[in-house]
Amino acid sequence: MSTVLDRPADQAEHSPHSRSLVSTLLHSRELAVALVLIAIIVFTTFQSSGFVFSSDGWRNLLVTPSLLLLLAVGQAVVIVTRNVDLSVGSILGLTAYLTGKLFSENPNLPILVVFLAGIAVGCLLGLVNGVMVAFGKVPALVITLGTLYVYRGIFLTWAGSDRINASDMPGDFLALGTKTVLSIPVLTIIALAVLAAVGYYLHTARGGREFYAIGSDPEAAKLYGLPITRRVIAAFVLSGALAGLAGVVYAARYGTVSSGAGLGIEFQAVGAAVIGGVAIFGGSGTVWGAAIGAFLLVTINRALPIVGISDFWQRAVVGALIIAAIVLDRVLAARQERQLVAARDEARNSA
Template sequence: MTVATRNAPRTERTSPLSGFLRRREIPVAAALIVLVLVTYAANPLFLSQQGVKDLMLNATIMIILAVGQAMVIFTRNVDLSVGSILGLVAFLTGTLFADAPGIPIPVVFLAGLALGALLGAINGLLVTVAHVPALVITLGTLYVYRGINNAWAGGTQYFAGDRPDEFGALAVDTVLGFPIITLLAIAVVVIVGIYLAGARSGRDLYAIGSDPEASRVFGIPVARRVMTAFVVNGLLAGLAGVLYAARFNSVGATTGTGMELDVVAAAVVGGVAIFGGSGSVAGAAIGAVLLTTITSALTALRVDKFWQQAVVGILIIAAILVDRIASVRTARKLRLTEARDV
């Protein structure tokens, strides 16, 4: 046997099934299934026709927000202003329907998407141009956007009766058993997932999150890609704001308050590494479904709201610890492999 043969790098072959089971999304999906089955066993009404529809509706807004947040986290950033963006767009939606009767629903959607994208672009510019950590920037814009909404809305609220019946029907009517707005959320997950997997600019987001400096060396336009992630995140928050106005009975100055932490939690619990570079939008969507289902399940089991929040906190800590342990194990395997091949 030659030296070259002895020193040839060894490759481990894994079956497709083994690779599938190692995916980050699998434990989250398994936890979701167990949660649903246990809750159903304790309360059979949990999976009634209306109960299943409510579960899908409750998860819809969070799924869209989690997908956008995941794109930002992939780049080793975070956006804490999404709840405020949603609130502004939701109130804009109510204002358009109240002040411009007969306005076409597609125009309202376009206005909401445009405002969300604009607010996301402001976040992206501040992060990429000022070179200030996104956590600090978006914490500031969270309060700025919320302040603008408070000043604009004041004590005004818009209710379900202020919007066209066709608009409200988006959260009522179903296709093949799925609410229309839930199908929109699924479409968002599929489209963004295809973009991240198939487009070079999408794959660049992972590279940036893994090593920003190396990405610059390899010619990736880091600032432009990060800017794109923030704009898309804002656009999706705008879409969520419009759908929020269709889903819920009222919108006002406090709409969306506190949602930002739930959104980050959904992405992290869904397997998106908080330090960037890995995860998937499908996982973020499953994480969103898990968190909203936990709330519904604990409510169905008449568990105190405090414990609902505690469970979410435990899930976040567990997800971060699992990600950290996986990173350490991967680094250890890499070192052992390099030592063996020397």
């Protein structure tokens, strides 16, 4: 009769771990979204090889999602705390215009100073959101919907009919939009570095774990003594900072900034986070998933016209993905709740 002792030692030792790893991968939302992304890229490449196998195709595949990736990472942190930030598109537009004005009025200004200025302005605007949400006890949806219009109004009042052109910015700065390192665009490297830093913090630092605890059960977090107000404000400040960084990246990527910069991109940021597995009701999800969701949304928008799908259906597909992601979250949450209740009842009966 075969027993565990009859198996090779390494098979007996590693089989449970292997099964656990396979099970985790099969149930990974991030993996599922990544596979969909790969399938879309492969299918579209068969339709048009230039989608990937050309210098512009490869660069656009990597650099175009960088803006949305930065916004989605910040949005994911805010959503994890059971909030939402709808002002990021306006912050992006404002800081993109600020970038152009700084360069046009100070041609010799160091590029690093402009990056820091954009991040600082984003932090300040995010701080305004966080303070009002944390101390005003008003839903973040309402607060950030209001600041979306306030920040956009400030942008439009400041810019008016003015437009920042490539000639207003130095060549070294604009080169960031096209420069690559080992065939990877510099702007993509910046976005991935931010992703790695935020992801590492969320999953290793105590403060990162507290974000999840607050989103999972705010009342329990309060009873436990977690600094809820400070963490919520920090989440909005981070979101604002990344939106400010995205504004500088926008200016480098496109070379021109008009009053429509960042218009509507806040909803794409929320969609990317939700599609990537960040629960809209807070407490779960990863910035890695949000980043994959950003790549998926941007890739879909680029791929669908190539396969002959109209603009209406492009929007419909994105909307369907968001709805499906939210429904899936609720189904999985209900299933987990039933499993927990069953486990609790079984423990009581065995006792």
